[in-house]
Amino acid sequence: MKLETDEAMRLSSSNAEAESADAFLQRLQRLVQIAGSANALAKRSGISQSGIQRYLKGGEPTRKMLITLAECTGVSLVWLMTGKGNEVERQAPQVKDDDVYAYVPLYDARCSAGSGAWNERSRVLVELSFTRYSLRKKGLTPSDLACLRVDGDSMTGLLEDGDTVMIDLSRNALEGEGVYVVMLDDHLYAKRLQRDFDGSVRVISHNKEYQPIIVPRDRLAELHIIGRVVWAGGWMV
Incomplete structure (x- = not known):
């Protein structure tokens, strides 16, 4: 995660102006979809419901919150922060979403x-x-x-x-x-x-x-x- 964090920060800095707020909000909405609901995302991440709603309305999460959101949903931190690369780079979320x-x-x-x-x-x-x-x-x-x-x-x-x-x-x-x-x-x-x-x-x-x-x-x-x-x-x- 340390290497991925450093890479995400590097790409985020170089693409900050090009990245639109709408595109980032779409990725946050994708996390809500993975968790099942905004309430479920709050429970899974340990972030308050008011905090999740604030981000969904355009508030900017801290780097710590972005790492937490990426880890609890299984998405790539680089993808979450920049939109670059694959959305998912590990298989854990597929296990969490199983039928058992x-x-x-x-x-x-x-x-x-x-x-x-x-x-x-x-x-x-x-x-x-x-x-x-x-x-x-x-x-x-x-x-x-x-x-x-x-x-x-x-x-x-x-x-x-x-x-x-x-x-x-x-x-x-x-x-x-x-x-x-x-x-x-x-x-x-x-x-x-x-x-x-x-x-x-x-x-x-x-x-x-x-x-x-x-x-x-x-x-x-x-x-x-x-x-x-x-x-x-x-x-x-």
Whole structure:
């Protein structure tokens, strides 16, 4: 990638005046097509949706963002930056687009009782593969999924420190008792949610050493549900 980056920068400088903005935007649209949608491209690259939309409206990505976009879609960086050469120089995207596996991004934001945050600075660490059949059997859409890691012992016995959870981002409203990833007071948590008769919501830890947090009905707008936890995995040793 280092040689390709240097070559892209050299060609980009020599062709800067000749390259039209429209041609570059067409290549960005091609990345959206490869990913399946602008939302899917944002999830795959770890770039915020607002950032992707800004680029699609003519904003200029930094070199770091261009490298990220090229790597996550499998296109040639030289082609993306300059329009020169072949669009694809490696075969990885063909594997990612196969009919057997779907690839769910694992973000570096951690579910914690501290300073974790789900924000534009989150980046994709790796993509975890799941069979499309297993996701379809559970009624899950790959583009709606994301993975995070659990931090701390508040859910021990159910979710351990360092476990990975998959969340369905489309299920971002309380639809019944279950484990959700939520943002509350600028902190990110994986907790069990339970609605009380008075309309308030209990944010419950599995570890009984932690007392439930009660979110009154008039403060429910402050409880931001990121998504429902639909899968969890971790080491047994």
